[in-house]
Amino acid sequence: MPTLRPLVWLPVLCIAVATLISGCSALDQDLNLLRKDPMATWTSPGVIAETRSETPARPYGVIPSSEAVIVRSLTFADENAALTAQAAARRAAQLSGWKMEEPANVIGWKQMEGRLSSIGITGSFDDAKVLVISISI
DSSP, rough: OOOHHHHHHHHHHHHHHHHHHHHHHHHHHHHHHHHHHGGGGGOOOOOOEEEEEEEEOOEEEEESOOOOOOEEEESSSHHHHHHHHHHHHHHHHHTTOOOEOOOTOOOEEEETTTTEEEEEEEETTTOOEEEEEEOOO
């Protein structure tokens, strides 16, 4: 039975690696696109702490795919400041092109470079006084 020489596999390996690298680059572009959105950096007076997490998209394949996501949690000293910030965040989202869903306006969507993206502006104001802004594509 004939065997394939290592040089035959080299082009196949190069194509596989190039495909993987270009796919990862596209996934990073999703996260970069989200970073450019004004809501990725929007802030409000009275913020005493902020946490941020960024999750790049995962490709289709063996592992289930996922969207690129940026989640920001803004903590306020009191409930009134947090509620005021939530209303201001919704207005800022609308001004930057987000179409907020009625009646509560806690979720919305817009097209980013021809792709549908989503936003959530929610919070826990009684004890935690935290406003959460999540955007994904």
